[in-house]
Amino acid sequence: MSEKENTSEELEDTTGLFSTESRSWSVEPEFIKETSNLLEEVCVGKSSNQICGTYPRNDKFGMYDDTSTLSPGNKSKKDEEQRSKKHDEQTLQFFETITIYDSLQSKSDISQSSPLSITEMAAEYQPFIGFLSHETLETTSSQLSEENQKGLGLESDNFTVNLKAKGLQEFPKDILKSKSVKYLYLDGNQIKNFKGSDSGDLLGLEILSLQENGLLSLPPEIQLFHNLRILNVSHNQISHIPKEISQLGNIRQLFLNNNCIENFPSGLKSLGNLEILSLAKNKLRHIPDTLSGLKNLKVLNLEYNQLTIFPKVLCFLPKLISLILTGNLISSLPKEIRELKNLEKLLLDHNKLTFLAVEIFQLLKMKELQLTGNKLEVISHKIENFKELRILILDKNLLKEVPEKISHCVMLEYLSLSCNKLMELPKNIYKLKNLRKLRVNTNNIVRIPEDISHLNNIISLEFSGNIITDIPIEVKNCKKITKVELSYNKIMYFPVGLCALDSLYYLNFNGNYISEIPVDISFSKQLLNLELNKNKLLIFSEHLCSLTNLEYLDLGKNQIRKIPPSISNMVSLQVLILCCNKFEVFPIEVCTLENLQVLDLSINQIQNVPSDICNLKRIQKLNISSNQFMYFPIELCRLQSLEELNISQINGRKLTRLPEELSNLTQLKRLDISDNAIREIPRNIGELRSLVSLNAYNNQISYLPPSFLCLNDLQQLNLSGNNLTALPIGIHNLFSLKEINFDDNPLLRPPMEICKGKQLYTIVHYLQRADQRDEKILEKILIIVANNITITNFKYLCQKLNLAISETDMSTKSPVSLSERVLQALHKWKTESINLSLTTAALRDQLTRALTMIGAYEIMDKITALKLFTCAIKF
Secondary structure, X not given: OOHHHHHHHHHHHHHHHHHHHHOOOOOOHHHHHHHHHHHHHHOOOOOHHHHHOOXXXXXXXXXXXXXXXXXXXXXXXXXXXXXXXXXXXXXXXXXXXXXXXXXXOOOOOOOOOOOOOHHHHHHHOHHHOOOOOHHHHHHHHHHHHHHHHHOOOEOOOOOEEEOOOOOOOOOOHHHHHHOOOOEEEOOOOOOOOOOOOOHHHHOOOOEEEOOOOOOOEOOHHHHHOOOOOEEEOOOOOOOEOOHHHHHOOOOOEEEOOOOOOOOOOHHHHHOOOOOEEEOOOOOOOOOOHHHHHOOXXXXXXXXXXXXXXXXXXXXXXXXXXXXXOOOOOOOOOOHHHHHOOOOOEEEOOOOOOOOOOHHHHHOOOOOEEEOOOOOOOOOOHHHHHOOOOOEEEOOXXXXXXXXXXXXXXXXXXXXXXXXXXXXXXXXXXXXXXXXXXXXXXXXXXXXXXXXHHHOOOOOEEEOOOOOOOOOOHHHHHOOOOOEEEOOOOXXXXXXXXXXXXXXXXXXXXXXXXXXXXXXXHHHOOOOOEEEOOOOOOOOOOHHHHHOOOOOEEEOOOOOOOOOOHHHHHOOOOOEEEOOOOOOOOOOHHHHHOOOOOEEEOOOOOOOOOOHHHHHOOOOOEEEOOOOOOOOOXXXXXXXXXXXEEEOOOOOOOOOOOOOHHHHHOOOOOEEEOOOOOOOOOOOOHHHOOOOOEEEOOOOOOOOOOHHHHHOOOOOEEEOOOOOOOEOOHHHHHOOOOOEEEOOOOOOEEOEHHHHOOOOHHHHHHHHHHHXXXXXXXXXXXXXXXXXXXXXXXXXXXHHHOOOOOOHHHXXXXXXXXXXXXXXXXXXXXXXXXXXXXXXXXXXXXXHHHHHHHOOOHHHHHHHHHHHHHHHHOOO
């Protein structure tokens, strides 16, 4: 049978597994979803897209192939045991199938590489996507909708109880009495023990999840759960596992990730039926020999512990299929590793390995081997024994060559050799007929061999960060290629061979020396992403305008001066990067791109913006920073769809003011006006109700207008390097603020030391206390004035304060004393002024100025004495 047929059969088998599982969604959706999450714990160090590729999170695991026997009335014990056994076998089978592909997402992309897009993932892994039927997805949606409607945490199958994050402090024993619960999820509570539970009520429980409960130890009552098959107590502070855990004779899967366990739990040695054990991210330094008693263990995760040696006992787990030891301190492998005859997956990333024991190459069933971030200098030619190897990742080592015998790894699909010291690829690499993804970023590769054309199944080539000067024309024969990364090399001429690839949609040539775009590029109609940042382009080529499906184009850091009118043909273009070029005039031609969402024209010499920019109806992000605008381009205020605007001018002409029309940008979420000479923020800034981030550092702003306090969605605020002397007490209204920076301002209220902590609560607390203090001082000043002012000076004071008073108040025959009349008048003045948004401190200053002007020097002496006294009191 051919290799291709073998792969096809394997995919059909996986598809069959999904087909079987999809029939069971109507039975126990929560069980399926949670078991999916439990198995994710086995690979706790990976992100979700690395584990699952492009599969929907909740569409992994169906547990039964027959739903007709699940009602309590017609289940026999034998049937139940058979279904339980079949469920465990299918779960494990799927787990091991999925891990063949779970690392196809890059783990160690170099800094120049762009992140994998959804479109890219879909195209790259199309063969793996069609596992789930629409019927399955629809069933899932209806189940979850029903669950949301009920909102009680009790699933419709009568087997599952979900009480996540309900604030529970005690084990919900009453629910167990009233329901035949099998699957219980108590994550995110504060349950510390199982006291008070009837052992009879616990016998039916098969799955228990107690993640994030703050557990310091696993309660000894755990021994009561005799029929428990899956237990997850990850993400707690557990340091001790009681010996009573040995009573869980039926346990199949145990997850203890992200805890504080230093010593391997002795009670685990008795769990003879255990198949999956995960102790990732603990503090283990040693694994005892008693672990060899786990004869049925198939998956073991010990990543990110403190193991300094490869525990030999692991070599005597006869059924072990997957072993994860990433992120430890292991420097060598024992010869006994050859005993792991069934091992298919071995992860030893980020350890201290300097060589591989040759015995590892006797593991003939190996399908996935990951060794990123070690100190390997050589790989043995015995790698030829890995006839079943599908995934090999050797990034971030010290390899100078790869053995030619790697060509015998005929099933290899994913080969990653980034960040090594390779100067060339193995001459026989073309024999890897099943290779789909090849990553050789950040090496010293000089050339790509012509024989690469024989890699008929290759879909992704990555050679960024090398010293390649040209690409062989033969690459045109790699018809399945969808992605090519060649950034930061020495390429001078655009490789025309790539233009013949009908499936190519992603092409990156950033950081090369390309000065001309060939006419051949116009044949690449299917191209979606093209990056030519930091090259030697002098013009925006007309040939690029033929790419009608292109969505992302980066031509930044070139020497382009103008745009051809034919750019209007690029009807699909959504992102256009033209930063750091030679534009002296805003390229009006881009205003014809009706689907454009992102435009970057930063670091040019543009002086104004045409009114045609309003044609960009879908523009969301605009960067025109570091240009030569004399005034803020008022035309921008017509962009109703704009969400992000950057007009900072660290290298451009400084703006001195912002227009009131800025408030028209009602969708604006992020605004950067930094490094200008702006003196004030527009009075109506509060109308930007969607604003989430404001960067206005290094300006000359001295005052925050009252409407500023209406920016209720503001989360990030940077006003450092301005002329602010005081912050408004109403700043507490900005309750969404998470990041603030007022450094390098001449702040007095609050003083700079209060603001250095960048904590809104501290600033607000100070301002509130200061306001209370100022209120008391002002009241004392009013009393001093009332008790000491003459009737004549009172008349003059009212004139200076624009305070209207009646003749009765001025009459010497009034039955009310002068001091009382003065105090009433001053209180009236104070109330009216506060309504005009004047602060208490401003009122005090206004009053003292008025007293000085009318010559009330005795009163001023008393007020000065009061000020000196209050300053001497610690605040």
